[in-house]
Amino acid sequence: MKATDITSPADIRSLSIAELRPLCAELRDILLSKLSARGGHAGPNLGFLEPTVALHYVFDTPRDKIVFDVSHQTYVHKMLTGRIAAFADPTRYAEVTGYTNPAESPYDLFSIGHTSTSVSLASGLALARDLRGGHERVVAVIGDGSLSGGQAFEALDYAAELHSNFIVVVNDNQMSIAPNHGGLYDDLRALRESNGTAPRNIFRSLGYDYVYVPYGNDLASLIEAFEYVKDAGRPVVVHLNTMKGEGYAPAERNKERFHYSGPFDRATGDSPAAPEGYTDIFAEHMIERMAADPAMVTITAGTPGAIGFTPARRERAGRQFVDVGIAEEQAVSMSSGLAKGGARPVFGVCATFLQRAYDQLSQDCCINGHAVFNIFYGGVWGMTDATHLGFFDVPMVANIPGMCFLEPTCREEYLAMLDWAIDHATGPTAVRVPGGAIVSRPGDYARDYSRTGWETVRPGAGDVAIVGAGSFLPLALDAAALMASQHGIDAAVYNPRRVDTLDPAAIESLRLCRLVITLEDNSVEGGFGQKVAAALAAGKDAPEVRVLGLPAAFADRYRPADLLASRGLTPEAIADLAKP
């Protein structure tokens, strides 16, 4: 059969292995066409193609349940479960998301985008089955990179106590997004090198039966292994040795670059060079600072590329750049230990992943000592998948007592705040990289950022004030200009600099206004604007306060301009608020 004729996994179950092989080649070809045209998680999907086919071949999906960790490797799963047109037909590329999505298909059980959760979710499915007296099989797929996340360990530890069918497929492609870090990976290497026979075996240590598949991209081996374990009556790990990027030479050669790639030339693998971004600014600045101070450390939790530390820059940084693996809790608490021990840690992290370390921010950093958190991809211009939103960092982090949360409005202020946090802050400090295009606003930004104090960017006549936090300052200025030209109102514009607390003097001056508008590039619930409104409402004859910002909702694959417009975050809509 042709790949494009597949409507469900049942279609492939009657095929022989000899018939499946050309089908896999066809699937890989379709996959590469879309990947090269649209970009996406190239390496993970190329490398998990044959395992996906074998899983759906052996297991009775959707009755049997498969939970994919991170679910960025599920393009082939989608192709086999009725969605191949969204890969084969360029006009339908946008019909599927890049992750499993229950709204798309009954074969997709959860919306998943963060790592290390599949074994937990699957253990719940298995326990529910046992309580119900059901008989479906439950499979959790997890990559070697995701195993460093503590939740994966919590789940493996617990699930070993299930006395029933529970299959964990470990997709060991010897890579996280970047190279793996941690003692665990010596264990996995010893298992690969011994063909699964090494006495040190973390999975057996945790109580699992264990099957090793040395050729994890070989269909026959995979089918044999899955057939062998499919009716196991107790927890078992199937350890697959796979090739990330399998079948596409540029991706096999350069695994890190092809973990996630924008569109590329299929013949060469080349992509257009990206313009300079804040990740480059951060990484170059940190390399300079680290060269001047051997006690400075830049930390990542498994996403070096997302914070600008390309392999070449990691080489330059040497041992002062530390990748703890996908392990945000470790990154945050180790930062506290580093600071206590006399080092100067800066943890570079994506807003959405900092969520994985709330308790460590609170307990280990805010109750104890100091560390700097450089937050990327916060706000509306960050990542736009429902599972990767950067809207919630401000409500989550800025309300933790003791955290100084700084929102620079431009490149110059960003570097000034980062340097202040490194050199002068005495408590934990978050610096949120501005979103959107890089804005330059030359000026003298050296100041003590621990002191509250708003910058008056536009003085105004006193009747209306707009407070534009971080990357929304340009929006505030545009709105003020429009108010002036369209309504003859000369609004003041403030840059609050810090969003975890208020400037009492600024609040007093706002009391004299008729209307105060706050703009924040994060969910308004629990955010900065509600603090401003509450402070102003605690007095008689308070001004009207309009709190504008992003929704408390998991928007999915939105266009930033649309989401902003839907929230009244355009210069026109803001200017109209001031009409008398």
Add this chain to the structure above:
Amino acid sequence: MKATDITSPADIRSLSIAELRPLCAELRDILLSKLSARGGHAGPNLGFLEPTVALHYVFDTPRDKIVFDVSHQTYVHKMLTGRIAAFADPTRYAEVTGYTNPAESPYDLFSIGHTSTSVSLASGLALARDLRGGHERVVAVIGDGSLSGGQAFEALDYAAELHSNFIVVVNDNQMSIAPNHGGLYDDLRALRESNGTAPRNIFRSLGYDYVYVPYGNDLASLIEAFEYVKDAGRPVVVHLNTMKGEGYAPAERNKERFHYSGPFDRATGDSPAAPEGYTDIFAEHMIERMAADPAMVTITAGTPGAIGFTPARRERAGRQFVDVGIAEEQAVSMSSGLAKGGARPVFGVCATFLQRAYDQLSQDCCINGHAVFNIFYGGVWGMTDATHLGFFDVPMVANIPGMCFLEPTCREEYLAMLDWAIDHATGPTAVRVPGGAIVSRPGDYARDYSRTGWETVRPGAGDVAIVGAGSFLPLALDAAALMASQHGIDAAVYNPRRVDTLDPAAIESLRLCRLVITLEDNSVEGGFGQKVAAALAAGKDAPEVRVLGLPAAFADRYRPADLLASRGLTPEAIADLAKP
């Protein structure tokens, strides 16, 4: 020498083992005197007495650094480091906290109260040392129970890559707070039973050298082991087989009850029976519900006693009560999987520990499906140590999109909300157990709690309104009574029921007031009152709004009445706000 003459660990380093033994007996006697009089973490401290003496005997503290996980086992550490009077002299008992505390002593490196962080913090100290070119030794102490927390694994995995002195002391007393759960514990048992020689060895799997100490309460064995590893040039685990409650028969016999105990009769170990509390109400109610529905599950993450599930009740609940070990991430995500699989999960959790699963609440529950979170010890009457505060659950949880956060005001409303969450809620729902004394307010509480809608508890004349959330409703009523009697003002009082969102109709009626007072039993930053204030401020001629609640601060060992008074949370202070 006498124990009470110890001023620093240097005092004991010149003693022979024969001299240390009677000293240990004396320390144990002092410890038991204070424990029986004041209560505290009995079992952990009795069981870690000899290891603590041996650590300070062998290591050059405070130059060498010891980080204690949870730090509830550091009473003896405090006795050896200049603070013995706070144990030996009943008039000075209050001088020390129950955890390590840098404000007390240079021997205490961090304020620690949550589990599974010591290896992370110590790895930061070790890396800082290496970057600085220092030579001090670094020791992390961690209990077997804490090893189930994912962060411990993240840290062990990372720290295996340190090429320098790093010593992890595993205090294996074969218990968490309650019995351990997870496949890991079979591994530890195999190691104990083989005198450390079993081939399955999780620590070796992670890349550590390994030393086993079969008699972990024997000073000579401990000193020998610590001397052997103290100058190790690479990471090593010292696995101690200790006895929780060592040297006190009632605590050795009943390890769970003596993990943490109130005052007890030293001769018998007996304590006065505790009056019925919400933990009993919860546990009995869940047992009844589970008996009626085999798909219902009550989950704990290592703290069954703290949610009312005594050993006898666990017996009654059978397999429908699940303890995942100290692994909150697993508990939350597994709950999502259980709900997806057709079961009905209720996770009973302390407010302070729910912090450890923010991302799982967001990703696995609020983006996906349903689960019920029954939150204990939230608010001012919860736990009063800085590391265990229940102030922050509302800002943390209620601002996650999709979470329905219910605050019952009395016993009857609590059970109605819990039943509604189990039977009717379609999304994730948190029910926060009221703090303070159990309040009964009979009435008909059956309603659809997914719909917003405030309860008008006292109609009032319309000029002043008090919104009393959850356990602060009685305070609101007391304040209203005082306003009436002292100032002749007939204030309305509302019970908002839900604090994650507002009731638009109620907000409209509040607009007509002169003054609105919100009372919430949590940190006001990012809380409910700021939402009320922001909603009211978004209009002209808004009422004055006073947002009252707990501070955004890590208050430590406070008296609830004092903290409430300091925040204006007394009937008198609230009534005075309404004076014209």
